Amino acid sequence: DWSPASVIDEQVELIRQQVGDKKVICGLSGGVDSAVAAALVHKAVGDQLTCVFVDHGLLRQDERTQVENDYVDATGIRLVTIDASEQFLGQLAGITDPEDKRKAIGHEFIRTFESAAADLVLEARETAADGSGEEIEFLVQGTLYPDVVESGGGSGTANIKSHHNVGGLPEDLQFKLVEPLRALFKDEVRAIGRELGLPEVIVSRQPFPGPGLGIRIIGEVTKDRLDTLRKADAIVRAELTAAGLDAEIWQCPVVLLADVRSVGVQGDGRTYGHPIVLRPVSSEDAMTADWTRLPYELLATISNRITNEVEEVNRVVLDVTSKPPGTIEWE
Ligand code: XMP
16 A cells, blocks of 8 residues: 555665665755655665755756755755856757757756766765775666656657656766656655655745756846846745745746847836746646636736846736646746
8 A cells, every 4th residue: 555654665675775885976956856865865875875956057046045954954964065057057058949958957967966976985085094985876866757757758658858867867877876756746755755754845845847947948048047037936936925825836937038029118218128927837746737827916916026126028928828738847
């Protein structure tokens, strides 16, 4: 019978068998999946685990400090933060195709984990009495069943989009993967996280994709565009929270149509700015979704605030497409 406790026992045993006494790193994204995967591995092999949080420059406002605080406070797991935003932006320069972006981001994640692992080995050598530092063979990922299916990994399924941690991996991957959540859906992962004692702020957090804001800018990803989207996104999140709707919606991607411009008027001047798309969705498992009927007054507040406070944006539009035929993210 399925219960969070039985899955935990089973996975802890499997992780111990797979990893033995070797060292492991885990990419932590701030989301539920990687947090629960890390907590399971920590339960299984304790201090053999080091978590790595990659700041790829595609994060939302305040996200980095939030992860550093919430996660370390809650678990005491060793966390290394790496600022890799220059590298990620460099790899994304000139790319507009969604799959190319996803692959560039997936590859850069792995390159960053490799260099983090190399640094940890060097550090271990410096402190080891005999100067030995063991290579890190294993990488933990919070891959879920839907990530595998949508990346074309399920039987008979098409590749809808390459999730950064599945179809976006480089072919010459050196790490062996530890993926204890690969057969599970998000609600099951949340139940396991609660059973493991992770705090509610982590467990009930809305999904945010590993490739971050990089797949919410339609067009090339640049620093200026990221700054614009970050401002709009922060407004949307603040207003949804203030309206008490966080638990009701699955997630609300905010998308910048960076290659689209429209004419507007502000004060007595013409504007020629970009649209922001609101994509609030309701879902059980992200495999299907419906658009959330947000109150009109809330939509009006969000629209007014974004067009007043974010200079480059002069129009706010609402995505009223279910999944299928739309996907949740635009890329
Ligand atoms: P789609 O856009 O496929 O999204 O309907 C389904 C769910 O998956 C999230 N998502 C991702 N999560 N890496 C992730 O960790 C990815 O590459 C990725 N792509 C989409 C999306 O936010 C939604 O919750």
